[in-house]
Amino acid sequence: MSRYDEHDQEHYDRPRRRSRPRTKDRPTYDDAVDGVVVTVDRGRLTLLIEGRTVMAVKARPLGRKGVVVGDRVRVVGDVSGTADTLARIVEVHERTTTLRRTADDDDPVERVIVANASQLVVVTALADPEPRPRLIDRALVAAYASRMQPILCLTKADLADPETLLSTYRSLGVPYVVTQRGGDLDEVRAQLVGRTSVLVGHSGVGKSTLVNALVPDANRQVGIVNAVTGRGRHTSTSAYMLALPEGGWIIDTPGIRSFGLAHVDPESLIEAFPDLDEMTEDCPRGCTHGEDEPECGLDDAVAAGTAEIDRVLSFRRLLAARERGSEDQY
Numbered sequence: 001m002s003r004y005d006e007h008d009q010e011h012y013d014r015p016r017r018r019s020r021p022r023t024k025d026r027p028t029y030d031d032a033v034d035g036v037v038v039t040v041d042r043g044r045l046t047l048l049i050e051g052r053t054v055m056a057v058k059a060r061p062l063g064r065k066g067v068v069v070g071d072r073v074r075v076v077g078d079v080s081g082t083a084d085t086l087a088r089i090v091e092v093h094e095r096t097t098t099l100r101r102t103a104d105d106d107d108p109v110e111r112v113i114v115a116n117a118s119q120l121v122v123v124t125a126l127a128d129p130e131p132r133p134r135l136i137d138r139a140l141v142a143a144y145a146s147r148m149q150p151i152l153c154l155t156k157a158d159l160a161d162p163e164t165l166l167s168t169y170r171s172l173g174v175p176y177v178v179t180q181r182g183g184d185l186d187e188v189r190a191q192l193v194g195r196t197s198v199l200v201g202h203s204g205v206g207k208s209t210l211v212n213a214l215v216p217d218a219n220r221q222v223g224i225v226n227a228v229t230g231r232g233r234h235t236s237t238s239a240y241m242l243a244l245p246e247g248g249w250i251i252d253t254p255g256i257r258s259f260g261l262a263h264v265d266p267e268s269l270i271e272a273f274p275d276l277d278e279m280t281e282d283c284p285r286g287c288t289h290g291e292d293e294p295e296c297g298l299d300d301a302v303a304a305g306t307a308e309i310d311r312v313l314s315f316r317r318l319l320a321a322r323e324r325g326s327e328d329q330y
């Protein structure tokens, strides 16, 4: 009798084993629909689903996984987009690219700010305000490290000749477009059509003017976004994505004033330049390929005439631009 009691007690006091692995308890979300994230505001995400603007939150299974502008997501729940409804994001599709920054160069925590963009458009005025090459360099580093195609968009060409600035970037092979005040934007449109492009640029360079010209209903699109988030029309400081009339998307980044680049290591930067990368195979372990390296293969390649010195110098300038200076923010 006592043996029986013992057995019984053991049986009931032990936590019951799960008969199935946890994952199988998860719903399969067969009824989920696809959406794209156009802006994020304090945990509330604005999505576009079949042309409708839908507010959503992350569902529990996503845990701490971040969801950012440009993410392609699977959504369940109320996807009608009717006022005061909330859908739930249950899955984030694999990203093709991630534009990242470190919050600060001293803080190595990386944050993804935009997903799935293929181009980074660095908007710079040729005058008023004067171009700041170091900021351009930092934006280029962010683009290369993110495997995005950088493009220079030089505005106000009616005020200054673009040649001086362009000569700085020619050896890197950075594509560019030049615009002037009151001029047409055909060249810019041709670069953007069908792609997803992130626009960065400081105040005064004409980025807002550009966005409004490229997307004639930008105010309406942003207005919708802000109406649903319950904030004023002009308070948007985070990135938001707009549909281009010709096809493709642009992502404006009014709140992004800095690209901490502490997460960018020399190897990931040089991989964006396969011709130079090839020259570094015999570099000593840990070589950063910077100008102070004693035995860098890039110097050998320049000496042997297999690499252009301008290109090596430009690469090294980008490498050095990862370090934060006093006057810049990107």
Ligand code: ZN
Pocket (backbone or CB within 6 Å): 280, 283, 284, 287, 288, 289, 290, 293, 295, 296, 297, 298
């Ligand atoms: Zn090296």
